[in-house]
Amino acid sequence: MPMNHWLLKSEPETFGIDDLAALPQRTTSWDGVRNYQARNMLRDSMRKGDTAFFYHSNCENPGIAGIVRIARAGYPDASAFDASHRYFDPDSPAHAPRWYAVDVALVRKLSRVITLDELRAHAGKELAGMLLLRRGNRLSVTPVSRREWDFILALE
DNA sequence: GCCAACGTTGGC
DNA sequence: GCCAACGTTGGC
Numbered sequence: 001m002p003m004n005h006w007l008l009k010s011e012p013e014t015f016g017i018d019d020l021a022a023l024p025q026r027t028t029s030w031d032g033v034r035n036y037q038a039r040n041m042l043r044d045s046m047r048k049g050d051t052a053f054f055y056h057s058n059c060e061n062p063g064i065a066g067i068v069r070i071a072r073a074g075y076p077d078a079s080a081f082d083a084s085h086r087y088f089d090p091d092s093p094a095h096a097p098r099w100y101a102v103d104v105a106l107v108r109k110l111s112r113v114i115t116l117d118e119l120r121a122h123a124g125k126e127l128a129g130m131l132l133l134r135r136g137n138r139l140s141v142t143p144v145s146r147r148e149w150d151f152i153l154a155l156e
Numbered sequence: 157g158c159c160a161a162c163g164t165t166g167g168c
Numbered sequence: 169g170c171c172a173a174c175g176t177t178g179g180c
Contacts, residue, residue: 011166035175058166116167136173138165 004045005144006052007132008068008104017054017065020106027071031079031101032087038141043074043100045143051107053144053152055132063115064152072103114155126151 008030010016020028033039047070054066076097079087092098116132123133131142144152 009166037175062167136165138174140165 004050005149007142007144008052009055009057009140011058012056026106029101030104031077041141042102046070046102048073063113065113066109067107068104069107071105074100077101
């Protein structure tokens with residue numbers, strides 16, 4: 001079965017690639033996603049073994065900072081059940097979960113950040129279809145084609 | 157079902 | 169900190 005590729009956004013000030021690298025198993029639950037389109041991808045499309053770019057957003061140097069592997073496919077996001085949690089959602093009780101998470105494990109940090117500027121420089125050609133580069137795109141989970149994946153990694 | 161108001165995202 | 173773009177909410 002062919003592996004799919006993804007791009008996951010995170011704000012490095014909240015949780016960056018180095019935070020993931022510092023965890024004991026270099027693995028974390030990718031929870032807190034509260035957007036239906038992104039939820040659908042976490043729940044329905046991501047499979048164990050898929051790989052994803054770890055993208056730093058809303059920061060000084062936005063871009064792709066590393067590669068992660070999906071270590072566990074979609075499961076209900078328990079952070080929505082806990083009233084004391086910042087991601088609590090009273091409309092997503094445990095018996096009828098609305099939100100989903102996956103587990104991601106660090107594969108490696110890139111030797112350098114492949115910047116948004118750099119990706120944009122190829123938006124007219126090799127990365128013409130890339131969702132991240134669409135104007136006004138805010139989705140925190142987006143698919144990346146095999147072609148885009150290979151092209152971007154060759155930039156490193 | 158429409159759409160104005162509101163909250164969030166994220167580059168700059 | 170600004171603000172454009174977008175998703176969601178809720179009155180009607």
